[in-house]
Amino acid sequence: MRSAVRKMGNSSGVIIPKPFLVEIGSKSGDEVEILVENGRIVITPVRSQPRAGWAEDAKRLAEEGDDASVWPDFPNEADIDLKW
Known part of the structure; x- marks a missing residue:
């Protein structure tokens, strides 16, 4: 597929067809990494960590x-008999 490099403000860009985005598991608005390898522009989706930021959020909630x-607690009837 051929496409044209277009002027976008002070930069330039290329429209990425939706099927290409689907193939790499991305959608409009997702963060990508762009680099040049052997004279080619390579665009790679940035995969976030599922629990990124949880520790900071937990700390903030505790501080607040x-x-x-x-x-609510759902104790079992036999919990009283447990020896720890």
Whole structure:
């Protein structure tokens, strides 16, 4: 497939057809990494870590005092007999 490099503000760009984005598992607005390898422009989707930022969020919630359990306790009847 051929496409043209287009002027976009002070930069230039190429429209990426939707089937190409689908093939790499990306969509409009996703973050990508762009680099040049052997005279070619390579665009790679950035895969975020599923739990990225959880530790910072948990710390912030604790500092705000908003880290109480929202689920009630569901003890078992035999819990009283457990020896730890």
